[in-house]
Each structure stands twice: as structure tokens, then as C-alpha cells.
Amino acid sequence: MYDVRTDLALEAKERAESLSGGTIPGVWTETEREGGITVTRMEIQTEQGAQAIGKMQGNYVTLEVPELRRGDTELQNRVATAFAREFEAFLARIGVGPKTSVMVVGLGNGKVTPDALGPIVVDNLMVTRQFFELMPDQVGEGYRPVSAIAPGVLGTTGIESSDIVLGAVQQAKPELVIAIDALAARSLERVNTTIQIADTGIHPGSGIGNKRKGLTRATLGVPVLAIGVPTVLYASTIVNDAMDMVLEHMKQHTRDTDPLFGVFGTMAGQERLQLVKEVLQPVGHDLLVTPKEIDDFIEDLGNIVASGLNAAMHQAIDTDNVAAYTH
Amino acid sequence: MYDVRTDLALEAKERAESLSGGTIPGVWTETEREGGITVTRMEIQTEQGAQAIGKMQGNYVTLEVPELRRGDTELQNRVATAFAREFEAFLARIGVGPKTSVMVVGLGNGKVTPDALGPIVVDNLMVTRQFFELMPDQVGEGYRPVSAIAPGVLGTTGIESSDIVLGAVQQAKPELVIAIDALAARSLERVNTTIQIADTGIHPGSGIGNKRKGLTRATLGVPVLAIGVPTVLYASTIVNDAMDMVLEHMKQHTRDTDPLFGVFGTMAGQERLQLVKEVLQPVGHDLLVTPKEIDDFIEDLGNIVASGLNAAMHQAIDTDNVAAYTH
Amino acid sequence: MYDVRTDLALEAKERAESLSGGTIPGVWTETEREGGITVTRMEIQTEQGAQAIGKMQGNYVTLEVPELRRGDTELQNRVATAFAREFEAFLARIGVGPKTSVMVVGLGNGKVTPDALGPIVVDNLMVTRQFFELMPDQVGEGYRPVSAIAPGVLGTTGIESSDIVLGAVQQAKPELVIAIDALAARSLERVNTTIQIADTGIHPGSGIGNKRKGLTRATLGVPVLAIGVPTVLYASTIVNDAMDMVLEHMKQHTRDTDPLFGVFGTMAGQERLQLVKEVLQPVGHDLLVTPKEIDDFIEDLGNIVASGLNAAMHQAIDTDNVAAYTH
């Protein structure tokens, strides 16, 4: 399995295809483009497909919005609406009804801006479980019981976030968990412009915080959906990715088989990445980096995901005007 | 039981004494004053004492520091040190050894400044449980396993904070819980100048957030110590308290039994408070209020409690220089 | 002049009327009520009126919204719209045209929650001056040049905020200054529920921060409008105000002229306040206090004022949907 770190199944698939030079058996995809938003629905159907890509079997939906970093409010509202619709369809596809109780888990460290997506979503969510518990007769039509926690990170609580979530699940007894997490991508253009939905849960080592334990149906006893947004990438993958592009560019702009990149150009991707890492590690290129404007980006993304979730989870909230329900 | 709301056992006792005109049987106290810090150790020893005061049987230690709102760093360091010593003695008195594992629970809403004491303490605590779990051989001498969570409030999580704590306790299995909470006082002079330690746990209705369930040995299965700082008080108690003082002042400054306050002056405290409430409620005097400078006060108090706790919990941290270990 | 501190002209007038037992000559008012919002337009027309009330000659508009602390988003939007309309009419009345350049000054300390109104408004304002300076041909119709600064407070900058504003005015050369400030009220029900507009500028000693110098046409060379919201009040005025109410209540509920409050009841307001202050000062009742929920209130009020200002200042922004233009 190729070891360029990405939490996006779509990137992992692209990478596997580029290495193998063809499509990956056991992986189904379909893509729709509209108004600057590309939606890719993907299913990893076989263990062979999972191995080839390096991601779990299951369903993935990815929204790519290259212009999302421009801070355009109108586009953000359209993305929230598209996300709400995809998520609603996703819930229907896996058989989650409109009354199923949900716990939303905002993973990550709220004091580390690029890792704060989960806590920000939790802060902006319409939480309703307390009304169902305390005054069930007075809850209006079109709502479901929703609770929300931000379990913190091991370094500041001393407890695995998965253990805190398990404890909360055992007490509040939701029928479904939706976990939100900030992710690492392989390519800079996807950072803060992409939202991934998956029904595979959260797996050890994924996300910014490098969880040691996952959040899955096996560990929590209820299905776990994952919503992720890449907010960081490794400096070394920026370099390697860029080298690929430059090499590709030079190949296309030269007539014959000149030794353009020399030995370096003929190295296999794996080998070259190894070299890049070896050279860069001593000078700190193994850092995770994030765009300078991360404060605004994470705030915007948190609002998009929270308002989309509010609309997708509660039938009483109109999917066409999702933004009005976030605070 | 008198219904002027206070979470401070010391105020409840003073009130009970002022009403009954004498000392309360079944309540033991001792007081020490040094360098602007008054420490009162109190034990409510009988059910009769508990009834008279309106607080649970148990041990209470109160630090009163009238000058604490002045923002004097040197005084703050001395208060942290005094708090560390009192808390260490408290632990010893109730038989908690230096290796006992502890979970610190920061109650309250981190986004509501006067209710953020608990979350701020948790943010500044030295958390060590993860090292004991992951690399027990490498933990230095003089530390104990400490974990820390801020469970949020019902209105933003949809789950009782006590349920989240119970879930976390079942997973992390501490032998002792220390719960930090912001409190309501009866007198303005005690707001943001007082720290209370108690071995009674947290009881329903106490603290700013008006918990519906408590945190006690009965609910969590392990002993629960409570650390509280009053940060708010009711506008109506400011008024009633002030009326008492003015009445008292006028009594002392007049020779004979002139009908100074007239009918109002002769009303019993209970009856007068009822009247005050009745008149003020329609115009919103039943609001909880806090001093204008609450941002600075809560930050300072959070640091004092966190650095004091760090020193009291870990023998490796010198009680004489507690401030150095907070971030 | 009566010395209960209030920055609201409306409260000062009420107080003067209650003391004199009648209307104040030289002061004109009109009042409109609709949908839970009371708008009072007031003009202090003579020096005699100004003296009686203790406020400067000039025009004042006050919006009172008793339910504003309930956090009702729909009401907040209506208040922003009402404020925008009143402010637009105010600009028209004093002859400010749609192209006049404006500098908005957010007074107060952004790190002290109840004093952060001005800085929050500045953060949420649509600032356009840079486009008029750098690319005047490309600015759309219906906008005016707006700049915005938050000058900080003397304690953290070492410079009078009025001096920083004067420096900025001399550089940016606006034709009008609009200063936003958090105020002190006399009655708790008006705190965080009232917005005052005035064409008198900001005067020394007003606002939470107790400015030593004012912001007026005399000091800045251009007209200065002031927008203020009371966010604090003195603990001692809560007490005095409450005593008045209780006394009044008792008078109304007794048949004859019983010596209800005794000597205290017959004291003049001035004298009684003096007594209250004398008694309470040693125990810290001269503190300014604010409601516990100040974080939410100040955020909501900042958004109302900012979105109202955006709509009132730029004709291109529809007064009917002011909230859409704040971030």
C-alpha cells in the first residue's frame, strides 16, 4: 500500500489508479458536477478494492468545491444545501429513519484551529435530545433527538476520545453516531475545499490528531457515520506532489524521451518519496501545514457542516434555506 | 430552610446564625487569618446542623480573600499556595494517598464567562493519566494519574453533565473525582474572592447552571470532592442584603427606638425578602449578575485553582512555587 | 443635579420628572410602540432643559425592547431593521447625505466582555473606504466610503482613545464620525435591552470606560453621532432603585399615612442614596455589574447595531433584510 498519507478515499483511489495505470476492480464511482460543486459517490465493494486503495470497504460521498476558499457567502450556502441533500440521501440509503436518535461527536482539539472543525460543528448544532427527555409531549413534528459532544483529545484529557464517546453512548443510548473530524489531504488544492461523508466510522490513525482507537460499530455498538474535511497536509507531500506535476508537465512539453529529470524522473513514486523524506526530515519538512487563512476557513466550514447537518437531520428544517438555522 | 440562594456553606451558616441569634448545634468551625487570606474549616457533623444551615453533612474549607479582585499577581500566587496546602491537607484528612488516580471534572459552560471556571481549570491542568496508560515505566516519581474532562451543559450537549461524567468514570476508572464549579453567592463581597472546598460532592440545583442531577459517591461510585468559586449573585439578593445593612447601620446610629424603617424595618427577613421579590420580579431583578471585570477575574481564579490543584495532586510539584506549573 | 449615574438621556429625564413631579420645560418627546419595540424621540431644546436633566442639548432616539434578552432571532432581526430605519431618518434629519464619508469608532476594551460592544460592531461592519481610495471607478452604486477603527482604552494603549481617533480622523478625513460605546444604566431592566442614538457626541465620563476626553465636533472638527447600549449598572443603583420601588409599592398598598418606611421613607432621594452609598461602599457595592449571560447579549447587540448601521449607511443594502449583510 502506498504510504502518502491522505484521509480522503477519493485521493487514495486516484493515487492507486495513477500507480497501477488503470481502474481499480471492486470500486464503483459516479460523479456529478453542478454550479462549481463536484459530487463523487463511491463504493468500495470488495476486500480487493479496499486493499488496492488502502481504505475500508463502504460508501463514500465527496463534495469538491475548488472555489470554497474565496469566502463567497452565496457559494457557501449552496454547498451547505448540497451537503444537506447528499447527507439526507446517504441516511436514507443506509436505512436511517427520520426518528432515529443521533449523537454527533465533534472530534479534535478546539484550541488548535485546523483541528477545531468538530468542536465548532458541535457548537453550532441544533441539539434536541433534552426536550425529548424532559418534555416529550411538547416537541414539535419533524425533529429527532440529537445530542452532541466534543470529547477533547488524549493530550489534554488523559483519556482516549473513543473511551469518552463510548461512555457517553452507553449513557445517552443514541441509535446512530455521526463523527466529525478534521483530516489530512495529499494535495493542497483539496485542503479546506472538500467534504467527505463515509459509513465506515473513524479508524485509528486517521484525522489530524492521530487517534489510537477508532469509532466504529464494533467499538460503539451502533452505526457510525464519519464527516471529514481536510484542513492540513504534510509539507513533504506538497513537495512530492509538486515534483510529480513538474515532471508530468515537462514530459508533456518535450518531444522525445530526453532524460529530463534524469535518474530522479525514472525513480518509482515510492522510491522517490522515500528520498524526499530522507532529505527533508532533518529540516522539519515532516510538519503538517495549513493555509494562513485557516481561522476564516474553519469557521466557514464549521457553519456549512453544522447547517447542513441541522437540515438533513430534522425534517422540519427546510433543506433550501439551511443557513438560517445555525447561530 | 431560608431561601436566599447561596452555594457557600459559610454564608448559609452565617445566615442561619443571624436568624436564630446564636450558634448552630452540630456545626464545628475554626478560622485562621494570615496575609489577607482567611481560612475557615467547618464540619457539619449532625443531620440537625445540616437542616439548620441547609447544606449537606461533611467537611468544608473556605478561603476568603477580600482583596483578590485587585489583580495583584503576588497575592494571587500566595492564594494559590494557600489553596494547594489546604487541599493537600484535605486529601490527607479524608485518606486520599499520593498515588490515588483522580479525574478532574470542569463543570459549566465554557462560552459563558462567569460559568467558565471549570473548563478553564481543566485547560490549565497537568494531565498525566495517558503516560501511566501508555508508558508506565517512564513516569517520574511524585506524580499520580490525573485525567480531566469538561462535560459541557445540558443546553448545548442534550445530555446531563452528570451522565457524561458517569460514562467517563466507567471508562477511565478513577478512584476519586474532583469537580470544579462556578457558584452563586449571597453577598457581593464574596463574589470572585472566595474558594470553597467540600467533600460532599455536587448536588442538584447547585452552581450557576442549576444541574438537575448531582455528582456524588452515590451516583459515581467513587468519592467526589467539590471546588467552587462564587462568580454570580441574584440582583434581588444584592438588594435584600443591602437593605439589611442599611437597616443595621441606622439602628446603630440612632439613640432610641425610633420607627426608623417603619413597618419595613420590623418585618422578619423572610417576609421582607418575599416583598422585595414580589416587587422586583416583573422588572427583571431576578437576574443573576456578575462584576463587569469578570473576564479577568475568571482567568485569574482559573489559574489559581489549576496551579493549586497541580501542586496538591503531584508531590513532585513544589507547593511553594505553584504558579510555575500552569500554562 | 441628581447623581445616580446613567448614560441614557431617557432615564435621566424620567428621574428629573420624578424628582420635580412634572414635565421638564425645554424637552420635547414623542413615543411610538410597535411589535415589542418602543421608540422615543427626544430633543433637549434649551440650556434650561439640559441643566434639569443633566444631559447635553441635542437629539436623542431610544429603542427599548424589554424582551431583547430572550435570544429570539426573529425579534433581533426586527430590532435591527427598526434601528436601521431610525438611524437613516436621523441621518436625514441632521442633513447627512448618502455620499458623506463616515468613520465608525468602536470605543471600549474588546477583552472586557461588557465593554466590547464597540469593537464587536467594528468587526462586523462593511468597510468600503479602501475601495473608494484604491479603485474608485469600480465601486458600485449605493455605497459610501466607510472606515472603522477600535482605538482601545487608555489602560492598554497608554494613549487617550480620543487622541487616537483624532489622529485617525486627520489622516482619513471622514466628514462624519459615528462612535459606538457601551453605557451604564440606572435600572436593570434597561441593561442590554436599549439602544440610544444621539447627535451630541461622546462626553467625558460617559460610557463604561470613563473617558477623560470626549469625541465631539469641537474636538474632532466633524459632527459626531453616538450610538450606545447600556450593558452595566452600579450595584448601589440596583439597591436604591429597588428601594424606591418597594417604598412606592408599600405606599400604594396601605390605606393611611402609616410610617411605613419610617425615617428612611421620608428621606429625600438624594439623601437616601448618600446613606446607601456610605453603607455599601466598604463592602464593594460600588462595583459595576452585568447579567451573567453577557457573552451572548453583547454578541447579539453587536450584530444588531452592525447590521443596522450597514443598512442605514449604504443605500444598496435593503433595510428590510439587514441581517444578511453582517458576517
Next chain:
Amino acid sequence: MYDVRTDLALEAKERAESLSGGTIPGVWTETEREGGITVTRMEIQTEQGAQAIGKMQGNYVTLEVPELRRGDTELQNRVATAFAREFEAFLARIGVGPKTSVMVVGLGNGKVTPDALGPIVVDNLMVTRQFFELMPDQVGEGYRPVSAIAPGVLGTTGIESSDIVLGAVQQAKPELVIAIDALAARSLERVNTTIQIADTGIHPGSGIGNKRKGLTRATLGVPVLAIGVPTVLYASTIVNDAMDMVLEHMKQHTRDTDPLFGVFGTMAGQERLQLVKEVLQPVGHDLLVTPKEIDDFIEDLGNIVASGLNAAMHQAIDTDNVAAYTH
């Protein structure tokens, strides 16, 4: 002049040397290493030197602390002390006496974490000018008048920060301005590990915010010292820098003159950078990026600079224990 963007004179010099293959005439340097801190003092003495390096004539001191990102409190205290000593010596060298009045200017946008260095330093500074103005007789020995402002950025105020500073300087009349700014570096290892002091002022286009006007003796009428810390770098310079390193590494590890990098390897730096930019621009590699942990780094750096400045500016503050005076 080479166009890889860096605000560090030291990097610009290294780059110029690497391109020319030798030392640059007209540039003097000396270097000291102690306890993990490398101090380089540099003077660009001639116009020719300035041209070669692409930086202004003047004095530069650079502190490099490769381990600074580890969050080691003890190292941070030593860096603050070293910075205080270098800055004190710098002040002495350019003839600034102990009573000279100073205005500290915190450039940048406080809401954009990697650009918030200046505002954070201003928040943590010991400001004294108000005492000299209001009660000059009571100011203790060993202090000078210090004021501090954070002028914001053009995008949020509508006014050039240099204009706001000029206005403030004309009002407060300091004899010296010290401007703090977040910078861009060329190499990732210097980001958040380097502090630069210069007596050249702030020049247009420098710093993260790309000022359009500078802050210099010419514009402000008083000398301007600049303190800068690189907190960001361009994704494309990470790539180019890495390619240099990889190429260099491969050269050193091969016996003969194999066409290792092929055509790419033989391109001049300038030409290669152009190619890299051309290829990467469409996919967003011209973003400025910052390490994931920027919240902690900027807080630590702000404290180091503020505490160092406090000690260097006020003789009453002991340079050996600088950290105690920051809040």
C-alpha cells in the same frame, strides 16, 4: 534581484551567496552560538550590498532557535532573555537612551492567527505612558514612557495601517517607534523559530499583510525599529527549496556527473522557480501556509517578544527574569 520571497535579511543573504557562489561585498556579519540559540549580527553597509541581497542598508540581528517549536518553557525563557539583551544592546548601539519615549506598534490582523503576532505583543506589553502623562511625580525610577497600538489592517479598517500609526504618532509624540510584524520566510525550518530585529523600519510589501506603505523615519519623523518573526511561507517556496536540497543531496551521493536531475538539474535557480510556479499556480500552490500548531506557536512567540521588550525597555525590570512581567 532574486524573487523568492523572504522577509529575513539572513535568508536573503544566504540566497545571494549561494547564487553568486561567494561572500557579498558591503555586508558584515558575526555569529554567536550558545545553548541552542544562534545570534547573527549583520550590517548591510553599502548600497551595492543592499542591491545584491535585496534588503535595505542597516543593522540586523537574527536569533535562530531551531528547537523553539518544541514548546519547552525553559528554552522559551532563555530566548526571551537573549532577545532582551540583544535588543537592549541594539538600542544602545543606535543611541536610544533609557528615558526615550517609545510607541510599540503591533501590525497585523489579530483575527488571523499567523498574522496576530503584533496584536498579541501589544496585549502583553507593560504600557506606562499614561502614568507619565497623568501622574508624572509618582512614576518609579527605571521606567520610560511606553505606549502601544494595534492599528489593524486595511481590509478591516478601510485605512492604511501606516496612516493610523502616523496619526497616533502625531498625537502621542513618541521619540521612537518599535513595529512588530509577522513575516514570510523562505525555508520551513525558520518559520516560528526565528526573531529578526532591524533598524530599517517596515517597508512596503513586507510582512504577511503586504502593506502598501511603510513605517520609516521618512514617513513617521522618528526612528523606526522593526521586530519580526516568520510565521508563514509560500507552498511554492517549500517545493523549490526542497528541490534544491534533493538535487544537492543527489549530487553529493553520486560519483560522477550523471545526468541525475537531467535538464531540470541544470536549469538555473531562477528559471526552475519560474517553471515550478507556472505548473503549481493553477492548483493553488501559491498559498501561504503555516504549521498546524500555529495557535500555540504564536502565543509562545508573542510572550517571548513581549517579555523581552518589557525587560529591554524598562531598566527596573531585571533582564534575568523577564517572563515574570508578562501577563
